[in-house]
Amino acid sequence: xxxxxxxxxxxxxxxxxxxxxxxxxxxxxxxxxxxxxxxxxxxxxxxxxxxxxxxxxxxxxxxxxxxxxxxxxxxxxxxxxxxxxxxxxxxxxxxxxxxxxxxxxxxxxxxxxxxxxxxxxxxxxxxxxxxxxxxxxxxxxxxxxxxxxxxxxxxxxxxxxxxxxxxxxxxxxxxxxxxxxxxxxxxxxxxxxxxxxxxxxxxxxxxxxxxxxxxxxxxxxxxxxxxxxxxxxxxxxxxxxxxxxxxxxxxxxxxxxxxxxxxxxxxxxxxxxxxxxxxxxxxxxxxxxxxxxxxxxxxxxxxxxxxxxxxxxxxxxxxxxxxxxxxxxxxxxxxxxxxxxxxxxxxxxxxxxxxxxxxxxxxxxxxxxxxxxxxxxxxxxxxxxxxxxxxxxxxxxxxxxxxxxxxxxxxxxxxxxxxxxxxxxxxxxxxxxxxxxxxxxxxxxxxxxxxxxxxxxxxxx
Amino acid sequence: xxxxxxxxxxxxxxxxxxxxxxxxxxxxxxxxxxxxxxxxxxxxxxxxxxxxxxxxxxxxxxxxxxxxxxxxxxxxxxxxxxxxxxxxxxxxxxxxxxxxxxxxxxxxxxxxxxxxxxxxxxxxxxxxxxxxxxxxxxxxxxxxxxxxxxxxxxxxxxxxxxxxxxxxxxxxxxxxxxxxx
Numbered sequence: 001x002x003x004x005x006x007x008x009x010x011x012x013x014x015x016x017x018x019x020x021x022x023x024x025x026x027x028x029x030x031x032x033x034x035x036x037x038x039x040x041x042x043x044x045x046x047x048x049x050x051x052x053x054x055x056x057x058x059x060x061x062x063x064x065x066x067x068x069x070x071x072x073x074x075x076x077x078x079x080x081x082x083x084x085x086x087x088x089x090x091x092x093x094x095x096x097x098x099x100x101x102x103x104x105x106x107x108x109x110x111x112x113x114x115x116x117x118x119x120x121x122x123x124x125x126x127x128x129x130x131x132x133x134x135x136x137x138x139x140x141x142x143x144x145x146x147x148x149x150x151x152x153x154x155x156x157x158x159x160x161x162x163x164x165x166x167x168x169x170x171x172x173x174x175x176x177x178x179x180x181x182x183x184x185x186x187x188x189x190x191x192x193x194x195x196x197x198x199x200x201x202x203x204x205x206x207x208x209x210x211x212x213x214x215x216x217x218x219x220x221x222x223x224x225x226x227x228x229x230x231x232x233x234x235x236x237x238x239x240x241x242x243x244x245x246x247x248x249x250x251x252x253x254x255x256x257x258x259x260x261x262x263x264x265x266x267x268x269x270x271x272x273x274x275x276x277x278x279x280x281x282x283x284x285x286x287x288x289x290x291x292x293x294x295x296x297x298x299x300x301x302x303x304x305x306x307x308x309x310x311x312x313x314x315x316x317x318x319x320x321x322x323x324x325x326x327x328x329x330x331x332x333x334x335x336x337x338x339x340x341x342x343x344x345x346x347x348x349x350x351x352x353x354x355x356x357x358x359x360x361x362x363x364x365x366x367x368x369x370x371x372x373x374x375x376x377x378x379x380x381x382x383x384x385x386x387x388x389x390x391x392x393x394x395x396x397x398x399x400x401x402x403x404x405x406x407x408x409x410x411x412x413x414x415x416x417x418x419x420x421x422x423x424x425x426x427x428x429x430x431x432x433x434x435x436x437x438x439x440x441x442x443x444x445x446x447x448x449x450x451x452x453x454x455x456x457x458x459x460x461x
Numbered sequence: 462x463x464x465x466x467x468x469x470x471x472x473x474x475x476x477x478x479x480x481x482x483x484x485x486x487x488x489x490x491x492x493x494x495x496x497x498x499x500x501x502x503x504x505x506x507x508x509x510x511x512x513x514x515x516x517x518x519x520x521x522x523x524x525x526x527x528x529x530x531x532x533x534x535x536x537x538x539x540x541x542x543x544x545x546x547x548x549x550x551x552x553x554x555x556x557x558x559x560x561x562x563x564x565x566x567x568x569x570x571x572x573x574x575x576x577x578x579x580x581x582x583x584x585x586x587x588x589x590x591x592x593x594x595x596x597x598x599x600x601x602x603x604x605x606x607x608x609x610x611x612x613x614x615x616x617x618x619x620x621x622x623x624x625x626x627x628x629x630x631x632x633x634x635x636x637x638x639x640x641x642x
Binding site for chain 2: 021022026155157159162165175176179180182191193206210213215218222224229232233239246443446451453454455
């Protein structure tokens with residue numbers, strides 16, 4: 001929460017359109033929530049998302065009553081879409097924590113207009129991610145067996161397994177993200193309480209705001225807590241995708257057992273996450289008329305982060321290929337050659353086109369400054385990152401050490417339905433969030449507003 | 462004017478439209494010897510904690526304690542379950558296989574530290590507190606939008622309804638109002 005009004009560089013577009021006042025930014029952002037009219041596009045989008053949510057319920061009901069056989073998973077490919085989607089969703093979540101915690105520690109004032117939204121995205125993406133490993137277990141009603149608690153079976157979790165590490169990493173991540181998000185919301189909930197016209201609205205926001213009154217003593221402790229949380233969330237976000245990559249790297253499958261996986265997964269997660277923030281932000285800032293608050297500067301900066309992390313990911317691809325050759329390991333070499341020329345080669349080359357090719361357009365300032373071109377690039381990255389996980393999961397598994405254990409994989413209609421269903425969960429949650437809670441942190445934006453002049457007249461000496 | 466018949470007030474609230482004015486008047490009030498006061502602002506104001514001479518928060522120590530507790534719980538839980546409660550010999554590897562305990566220990570460290578940071582902040586700030594006398598200050602709903610308040614409380618030994626009001630007015634408050642208890 002730096003006071004950045006005075007320090008902005010004239011050569012770049014501002015983080016906040018000029019002329020903003022405390023009252024104007026408050027009015028603008030809280031107006032989106034307190035307005036009694038719901039825009040038509042919102043109702044349409046909600047209807048579509050809600051339909052997708054129903055698809056999820058149908059797909060899950062069928063899955064739970066029948067078994068994971070309705071999915072395309074067959075030995076030797078036991079992971080399939082469920083794990084691909086899990087990694088894809090959890091990767092998307094990482095941008096939120098990066099924006100809210102890491103950019104806070106680096107004092108990047110431009111994070112202020114997008115952090116709340118990105119945190120919400122994190123929370124909902126992690127929820128969608130969490131669905132998949134639980135459903136993939138086949139008997140999701142026994143998911144609580146993951147928890148270490150004394151039970152009548154005298155069983156304890158296997159703490160040497162990356163799958164248990166995952167449980168701890170993802171639940172901690174979800175909890176800390178929710179806390180960070182809620183703590184950031186408290187002062188804004190107080191603003192909504194004070195501006196709400198209806199009695200019920202005032203009561204609901206009042207309860208959620210915990211009686212926040214903006215006391216200097218409270219702010220003092222609040223800022224300490226917020227900074228500490230940011231400091232804790234920063235190593236946490238790095239650890240989460242590291243642990244996810246351990247699910248692969250700790251195994252002894254060719255193509256998975258590599259030390260580059262943790263950094264390469266973390267960079268990929270941030271890459272995918274920023275792509276998703278751009279995908280959602282470009283249409284939303286237009287529809288909600290927030291171009292003054294979420295400026296071209298924000299989009300440009302996100303594009304730069306995307307380009308940088310994208311290059312790390314490209315380095316990861318290059319190193320995978322190099323090490324497969326340089327290690328001289330027969331199975332690694334076969335895995336890579338099969339990936340490049342085998343039955344899934346079109347997927348591999350499409351992934352390289354989406355993740356390593358198209359994003360190179362971001363070197364051009366014109367592309368970075370054009371919201372819809374950025375949107376297009378981000379869509380390629382969203383798709384490319386999904387394909388990346390597909391390639392990692394499927395190509396390593398479908399050619400086992402012995403040709404007698406080889407197989408082919410393709411998802412079924414129910415794989416697609418479950419995935420579309422989680423898009424529905426995500427869409428419904430995001431749309432409700434932008435309607436009922438301030439999608440931009442009002443109090444943090446106030447710190448970017450140029451301070452009003454002092455009204456004090458110096459009298460005499 | 463406080464006479465014995467009027468209900469006792471909580472204090473006097475001065476309000477400002479500029480955070481700089483608020484900080485300046487807080488400094489003057491400190492210099493004039495007032496101690497029982499608090500400022501209310503729509504966002505964190507740089508320099509306000511220093512002007513009010515607030516002691517540094519002890520929250521970081523609590524968070525450190527939470528982190529250490531989480532770490533010990535993590536090590537203890539995993540060691541006890543894998544060595545005593547459910548020993549499993551995997552290829553003759555040692556039961557206390559500490560490198561594989563690192564991820565869960567790390568996550569529990571972060572989790573407990575974060576819970577203390579949030580819980581500690583809320584608890585030490587005395588929240589949730591549905592009502593507080595400062596909400597009686599006229600126009601206080603703007604304290605969460607664009608208005609900055611300083612309330613000198615009646616419990617301050619130097620508080621005098623008339624003199625304090627005069628002090629705040631001359632110091633540059635745009636408005637000074639009684640806050641009912």
